[in-house]
Amino acid sequence: MDQHYLVAVAVPCPLRRSFHYKVESTEPPQPGQRVRVEFRHQQLTGVITDLPKTADVAHDKLKPAELLDTEPLLDAALLHLCQWAANYYQHPIGEVLAAAMPTNLRGDSQAGLPTETRWQLTIEGLGLPEGAPKGARKQADLLTFLRAGSRRAEDISAAGFSKSVLNGLHDKGLVESVDIAERQTFDAPLGEPPLTLNSEQTAALNAVPATGFWVGLLEGVTGSGKTEVYLQAIEKQLAAGRQALVLVPEIGLTPQTVQRFANRFKVPVGMLHSGVADGGRSETWQRARAGLDRIIIGTRSAIFTPLKHPGIIIVDEEHDGSYKQQEGFRYSARDLAVYRAHQLHIPLLLGSATPSLESLNNAIAGRYQHLHLTQRPAGRQAANLSTLDIRAKQLRDGLAEASIQALRGALQRGEQAMVFINRRGFAPVLMCHFCGWQSKCPRCDARMTLHRQPRHLHCHHCDLQRRVPSQCPDCKAPELTPMGAGTERTEEFLSRQFPDYPVIRIDRDATRSQRQFTEALNEIHSGRPCLLVGTQMLAKGHHFPRVSTVIIVDADGGLFSADFRGTERMAQLITQVAGRAGREQLRGQVLLQTHNGDHPYLQTLIQQGYAPLARLLLSERQLTGLPPNSSMTLLRAESKRPENALQFLQQARQLAEQLMPPSPQFRYLGPLPAAMEKRQDRFRFLLQLQADRRPAMQQFLPRWIAELEQLALAKRVRWSLDVDPQETQ
Incomplete structure (x- = not known):
């Protein structure tokens, strides 16, 4: 008989709490199950977070909740991770839980693994004696074959039974076809033998424990074999029947990483990133949850993948800023990986040639074990870095003559060369030669970038696109001049300069689809002499064995940044880009x-x-007391009326100072305009909080947020909290 049960449900809404409903069911509901509920006159899918003893409203006023799952979709460990993340990052639990699930499962889609058709004995077939039916030896043999368990049609055919034999038993009512969820188990044989490790790699591998919480920072120069250490650490986990979760920073790195792992291990490998269709992501997520996919490779959101048999987590290029979500639920996948490894009692390996200062600080303090790879394969030397002074030099579409000659030399030697320029489009701005008009975005404090393919003006901050004017909008002069160089302009110039060689551009405009990106990489990996032009997409983890020469067009960007992390990011980017040169026997040359x-x-x-x-x-x-030597939080506010956003932050600071008076241990800065004050027609301001001790910040924030939510202006401006921000402007 159905009974009524009281449940606490987190729904995807901006409110930082769960809500009470009643569930009618024969079995008690469990935390982690999804339910369909009515919330403020709309139907939403929520997740049960608790089974409270008492309700916050009278029982007869509780609304009903419809169970969508027969068992928890989010296991206890994943539910706890989401609750911890919601508390740490001060974000509504319902939105955190929604972010942790694939898009398909955020609604009322049926959960469950894909099914396949199998053949099994019916009750009548099970009741027959051994050797029956008499006079039909093949049918009798097939019945014996199926007594061991259900079989796929392919297995039956492979065992030597024809379709007519199977159909004959089906006609007699002795066998039946059923759709069942895939519940295969896999061994972990190697498809390719592991490489021989050098002494440093061996020491790093031996440092990784089989079980138990442990964090290692693997700092290895580019080309030193970090991936081989990952592979052999995973091999040990697979041999013990456990799973591995591998995070990579970019979608573009996922297919090549999957291919390398699939070549090494003959086990199911799943991909989780935004380039995979919703259905595919949902299937991989559930296969990992069932323990079927033994290795899961994904980008930031893959940290929420459920694991039935967790063994190890690996975060490659751990320094990369893309591990931090910059909108909505602003979590750091790298930092959540540390908490999750601790929660699951498994090892975590963070790898990078240019570790973040946060991870490096933890290693120096002894919280992480610091592992070093300084050796490159025999015959492979580090690229030679040198500066190219371009003061008072004439540049041709952004390139100095010495840079052009270096590119020519590489091509003439039959090698490949790369030009790194971190600006998309043809030119950063279009300007009138007569009156100085510039193609500014009407919605942002930014210039619109000129694109030639197709020809248009594009704001890369709000995505506004406009046609290119035929004359100056102000003085009507016909001469509009592109100023500066982007990847398109550099590609066009190099194509004219070196007409006998292909110029391959890799940025988000040229490689919008995975197919385009793969085709570009295949052309590069062919080894034929060519020129590469690209943005940061080229800097991360790619192996280009024939690239010998790299030109970094603008090495000054991070030297004078308003963000205190600017120099760190500049050094990481230069080092990573330089790491693309001279990866095999070629001598690498990098000009800055x-x-x-x-x-x-x-x-x-x-x-x-x-x-x-x-x-x-x-x-x-x-x-200076800046992170990682302190805890930082940013309160951001934006409004179409700048005075509202500014006044909200002023009130927020007053409330904060009442709760936690300013002191050398707890400091405030602002309100200040954001570096780009106007974006998408909204004016943006920020208030910065800094505490010497992280616990002090975490104890303060919930009390402060409760006060902020009571402000009248809180409902008239968009505001958000960013704990441990990576962008401070």
Whole structure:
């Protein structure tokens, strides 16, 4: 008989709490099951978070909730991870739970693994004696074959039974076809033998424990074999029947990583990223939950993948900023990986040639084990970095003559070369030669980028697109001049300069689909001489064995950034881009075009490498009290009326100072305009909070948010909290 049960349900809404409903069921509901509920006159899918003893409203006023799952879709560990993340990042639990599930499962779609048709004995077939039916030996043999369990039609055919034999038993009512969920088990044989490890790789691999919480920071120069350490660490987990979760920063890296892992291990490997269709993501997520996919490779959101047999988590390129979600639920997948490994009692391996200062600080403090890979394969040397002073030099579409000659030399030697320019489009701005008009975005404090393919103006901040005017909108002059160079313009110039060689552009405009990206990579991997032009998409983890020469068009970007992380990111980017050169037997050459070649940061990076510069930056952060030596939170507010956003933050600071008076241990900055004050027709301001101790910040934030939600202006402006922000402007 059905009974009524009281449940607490988290629904995807901006409110930081769960709501009470009643469930009518023969069995008690469980936390982690999805329910369909009415919430403010709309039907929403929520997740049961608790079974409370008492309700916050009278029992007869409780609304009903319809169970969607027969068992919890989110297991206890994943539910706990989401609740912890909601508390730490101060985000509504319902939205966190929705973010943790594939899109298909955020609604009322039926959960469950894909099914396949199998043949099994009917009750009549099970009741026959051994050797029956008499006079039909093949049918009798097939009945014996099926007594061991249900079989796929392919298995039956492979065992030597024809379709007519199967149909004969079916006609007699002795066998039947059924649709069942895939419940296969897999061994972990190797498709390719592991490579021989050098002494440093062996030491790193031996440091990774089989079980138990442990975090290792694997700092390895580009080309030192970090991936081989990952593979052999995973091999140990697979042999023990456990799963591995591997995070990569970019969609573009996922297919090549999957291919490498699939070649090594003959086990199911699942992909989880935004380039996979909703149905495919849902299937992989559920296969991982059932323990079928033994290796799961994905981008940021894959950290929420359920694992039936968790073994190890690996975060490749752990320093990469894309692990931090910048909108909505602003979590860090890298930091959640640390908590999840602790929760599951499994090892976590963070890998990078240019570790983040946060991870490096944890390693120096002894919280992480610091592992080093400094050796490259025999015959492979680090690329030679040098600055190219472009002060007072004539540039041709952004390139100095020495850079052009370096590219020509590489092509003539039958090698490949790369031009790194971190600006998409043809030119950053279109300008009138007569009156100085510029193609500014009407919705943002930004210029619209000129694109040639197809020809249009595009704001990369609000996505506004407009046609290119035929004359100046202000003075009506016909001469509009592209100023500066982007990837399109560089591609066009190089195609004219080197007409006998292909120029391959890799950015988000040229490789919108996975097919386009794969085709470009295949052309590069063919080894034929060519020129590569691209943005950060080229800097992350790619192996281009024939690239010998790299030109970095603008090495000055991070030297004078308003963001305190600017220099760290500049050094990481230069080191990562330089790592694409000279990865095989070729001698790598990297030229940094700069107006500030004598800057001490650049000189430290070139002469000593990333590690000494990172330690220098860490010591400066310690002196200034900036993260990772403190805990930082940003309160952002935006409104079409700037006075509303500014006044909201002023009131927010007053409330904060009442709860936690300013002191050397707890500091406030702002309200301040954001670096781009106007975006999408909204004016943006921010308030920065800094605490010497993380627990002090975490204890303060819930009390402060409760006060903020009571402000009248809180309902008239968009506001959000960013704990441990990676972008401070």
